[in-house]
Amino acid sequence: MERDKLPQPIAEAVAARYPDEPIRLAISSDIAHHGQYGTEWLVATGGHLLVFPGDSATATHDLALSDLEELKAVDTVGAGAVTVRTPSATYHVISYTEARSDDFHKVVDGIKALKEGEAVTEHHTVSDRKRCEQCGRAIPESMRACPHCLKRRQAVLRIFSFSRPYIWQIAAIFLISSLSTMAALLVPYMSKLFIDFVFRPDAESGTFPHGGWHLWCVAAIFVAYALQSFFSGWQERLSGVVGFKTVYDVRAAIYKRIQELSLTFFDKRHTGSIMARVNQDTGELQRLLVDFIPISLESLLSLVGVGILLFVVSWRLTLFVMLPIAGTILLLRLIVPVVRVFFHRYFHRRSRLSALVNDSLSGIRVVKSFGQETLEMDKFRRTSQVYRDAGIDLVRRWSIYHPLMHFTIMCGAVLVWLVGGRLVFRGTEAPGGLSIGDVVAYSGYLMMFYRPVFMLTRLAQMITNALTAADRVFDIIDTTPDIQDAPDAVAMPHIEGHIALDNVTFGYTRHQPVIKELTLDIPANSMIGLVGKSGAGKSTLINLMSRLYDVDSGALQVDGVDVRQIRQADLRRNIGVVLQETFLFTGSILQNISYAKPDATREEVIAAAISAHAHEFIISKVDGYDTLVGERGSRLSGGEKQRIAIARAILRNPRILILDEATSSVDVETEEKIQQALANLTRGRTTIAIAHRLATLRNCDQLVVIEDGEISEMGTHKELMQKEGAFSKLVQSQEAHSTIIAVEG
């Protein structure tokens, strides 16, 4: 608990001042009173609230809880403050950043409880920030483990655990790539044979005594090339297959988990970042598994093979050649990071340019109608200029570094002829002496040596990228859904449709309840209308009923069973929803309607469309029910989309039907018709309807007026109109409004 970390001097100061009041709550802030980062302490005893700056023991505020008229944690932009109202003024006593907001809200709730003489519970105490066991650093709130010490190895092992089904293929890859490397190593050796053996004339006769070997050696070199090509092709193919299969498995695992996760997960994250994980991050893994690991495997093998051969041919020469090799590696280490920044800048600018083009083209109607073409052109020119300059910068650097690299490498070759040449002059008999063939073969091996050196310098970066991607992928795979079937969940194939809310409180973020201690009973087969201003919490309420979210406190029961105890599949099967935001998938009208019941017959689909008054407009389309709706239904009007959504819900034939402003975008006449159809449909099932036009809710058994997350009125249409409360006021203002429209129209 954070209280335990309260500096001793402060604890003593409080004890000295209020000896009879033990400290109940303490929390440290991260902004000091002068607005700079710093620490202050807020301490609450049974009767007083004190604030201490840093570890000084002199309180800057000392207030009796009984003097406080009001106490709250007020969030401002990026920060917040505990604000008090005393008889003389309203002011803040301690500030905190966004990061500490949740904690301060908890503690303030606790102090309020103290003020009321209630006990402090665990809801009010702030757990100490977790600290890493290995390095002792504080672990950020939203992370599970210390980012400094997380074991990288685990992520790697887990990627490979997805490869386990392919273990034999992997073994084969290893074998084949060693064979391919061996074949490649044969080639420089053959050139040595040619020079030193086949083409060596007899000093006296001038003939070639080993000329008969010529064809054999050519054949050998031919076979070596052929084998190398064959094996490396085979290896590429095999590792591609294993890589793609592994990544397919990873992608399936992550997508399965995403579909299982509850909406709270999606509320907290951008769709874009989730998409990036499915596409980009798995793509990154794919690059590692499909391209990189095989290549580095091959590189490593040839590095070892070539390295050994270099020493075997001439260790003296190798000692010299090490010099330029070391130089190359050093240069790579120096240059690569710098070049990377320039590449990065270049790509960044490029994506900025394409974002700009995208933005301006998708808004081309607006551009044209405001006649702002020149403005757009200027914007483009400016961004394009920056992109151009980044490209030029990059090329400038590259045109220095690249030849420099090449030159350093070639120094190695020059050195071979210099030092190797001297060793040739010694004669092959002398210790360390070389033949001409040796030198040629050596040059060949040396060139073969550089490629893997280059590859392996990129290894570190590639692995880092891939591990980062792997971490993000596993972060999702490891997330447990907030809403899960309880282990003892009951199967309820048939639901009657009796919904009961008992003291339900819920908020999307912890300290902002949207539904407040709401109690409501909806008998089976009744029709309930929810009414209230926009933002009152109506949609939230039905989100709770369909268990897209779980209540924070209180209970929500269906047929007397807590929803958390009902198998989700059963609950969902019995609920049909028409959401406020109509969403259609890319595809045909038929596909969209039958989404609710994939095995529905065509007749059923048509019947549902007729009930929803969608049939009328569908038959006027050239492609009828096969009409493509476009991306998110963009080729249909708002009213048409809503009618399809209603047809979708009708087709489902659910026990509980939820209509969230389902007819808000259709004209009044069609709305009337749909209402009639719904009246037929709503008979014999529980219906919860939210409607913008209050007149459409006349037929409800019960109207519930929601105001700020609480029920303010309840009764039939008639009762509420007579009562002249909030509802009749809403109706009146709407009528006045529609008369104005009627007059103007």
Added chain:
Amino acid sequence: MNLLDPTQITFSRSAEGELRLRLADGSVHAPVHCRRLFPLTDPGHYISVQRPDDKEQPEIGILKRLDDLSPDQRRHVTEDLQHQHFLPEITDIVDIVSLHGLDEWSVVTDRGPITFFVSGRKESMVVTPENLLLLTDIEKCRYRVTDYTTLTPRARLLLERTLP
């Protein structure tokens, strides 16, 4: 738009730290809060003065130019602005370390030095065409660099390596 005449109004602070405002007609409002209307692009102009207690019409008026106020009046306002809008300006980048899909930034800001974690995703780093950089760390705290091209070359190198 109700522009406040800087010569006609008086800000004061109570002993406890409550900000108060006396208007030309002699009425006194307390507590009042100040908010910049263009916190990122024009912090010196258009300050909205509000009384949070009045839910119907919280805005008392708009102060057009911060510099029109006398120095001590201005101090009252800037102090409150600092409190109402916490968006530290990064003045130098000490280091950016890549860890496990996160970047650990050690920076110096106008509110003092601080270390925080940023996830390497696009939406946590927004760059505008005017080179304004807005960072959101994993705990939802925000930081800004008004023009990142004015940072020291070293800081810029570190930064551009991490830009998405």
